[in-house]
Amino acid sequence: MRIQRVVALSGGVGGAKLVDGLAQVLPPGALTTIVNTGDDFVHWGLFICPDLDTILYTLAGLAHPDQGWGLAGETFGALAMVERLGGPAWFRLGDRDLGTHLVRTQRLAAGLSLTAITDELRRAYEISTSILPMCDVARPTMLDTRDGTLDFQEWLVRRRGAPQVTRVWWPGPVPPAAPGVIAAIDNADVVVIGPSNPYVSIDPILACDGVRAAIAKKPVIAVSPIVGGAAVKGPLGAMIPTLARREPSAAAIADHYGSLLRGLVIERGDAPPDGLPTLPAPTVMKTRDDRARLAAEVLAFAEVLA
């Protein structure tokens, strides 16, 4: 089939890069990304949405090219002062990044929803891709670790992802998906899951009310975040052995998503999982062109499978 509308689920940097690739190759209006908000937290009194910001900055062409977080050409004057005054400095908030958090926090305080604010920011950054938070309510990802239960940023940033994770969970009732999320999935020809951490980037989205069921009705293609038996970035490589009791591999990713997947894009040379259509491709995106190339391969693969 000819793919006209795509939904991409996204968490951190890998997912954002693939979304940027899809935005490059799809016509305007064709792409919606649904973004993890399980990492959101309040710091310095500001409401911070790391994965939404990664998508915004990446699609606006403002993201730092190598660092994996924050903005290119960023300064850290506020952080230096907060540190001098004895405030918490373990989360490295840049000055321009602070501008985003200040505006978002103010708009939330004025009563706007996270969905509405995200769309305001999207328009201010002149991004044509629709960006939807997975939900409009707090839904913090919690991690049971050998050092006790930690919230996401405490674990990943403050403790550098070191405490071994034994369980990932979310407190409170299952939240409704944000307005537009289920409709976007229902209208999509294909759902793409980026090369993100399944446990802490994608599962929070799938766990919002109705999302997994809506996605299950669609052709779903994932890009494996595992390359040569290791995670491209971040703590995933250390999480799979404890959480899935196996070595990191494309097969571990395939099994994690299970019957949801119609196909998996894996790194060339990696062993394909049994019983699932697989496309070997260069999955590590170093340049913007790499993103577009991988996105085009993902879409071509989806057209065959859908």
Add this chain to the structure above:
Amino acid sequence: MRIQRVVALSGGVGGAKLVDGLAQVLPPGALTTIVNTGDDFVHWGLFICPDLDTILYTLAGLAHPDQGWGLAGETFGALAMVERLGGPAWFRLGDRDLGTHLVRTQRLAAGLSLTAITDELRRAYEISTSILPMCDVARPTMLDTRDGTLDFQEWLVRRRGAPQVTRVWWPGPVPPAAPGVIAAIDNADVVVIGPSNPYVSIDPILACDGVRAAIAKKPVIAVSPIVGGAAVKGPLGAMIPTLARREPSAAAIADHYGSLLRGLVIERGDAPPDGLPTLPAPTVMKTRDDRARLAAEVLAFAEVLA
């Protein structure tokens, strides 16, 4: 008499410079400054105390040398981003300055008083002078103008002080002075009023409960903010004609403070007011040495008068 303990009332830049001069020439522990908080306001969700920050930055040696506000070597990344996102950008908050506001706002939210937070900041900046806000409650200076009633920052910064002021006032009940304010005045050998705007920098302090009465028991020396018939800085020169119906002069300042004053330091060459001991001196402080020199003259004059 030998002066051992000094209280200085301070508002903006001129007052802060004289406090820095007094801090240079007095022994550690001898000086307390009581600072106007009528300019305080909430912006970008942050609690901002311009006059307290001017004192903190000036005494810490961090203030911008010429500009009259903010920090030397400041960056404006957050402001640029807020502006890009359509937020209010008329108040030019620098990045390092933001660090101070973020920490103060967080500490206020944690339940600390402005007095306690100011002392934390003072210690973090390694300042030995005691710094007391005039009061711990909101006490916004309001200005009736030809364009309607405006709050202080709206008038001074957003409207550049242009709307002609017909009345300065404070809503709500008279607030108690902050803890330590009355005791500091009672313990002082002399009270120095800096070359500040009497209407919007000093009157707010005098209007806190008990302050004027406590000061009235002490020898009070003011430094005139008028030089050659004009204000050294800011909108004072335009305020005196409408509020006092006379031209700006040392005599206008003397009459404004009235019986409170025991002496007035005026610029050399300016006409002295009738019936008040006057010391002509160089009152414009361009260098740090100028501040110390003027402070020493003020103290010598006070020793004679006290």
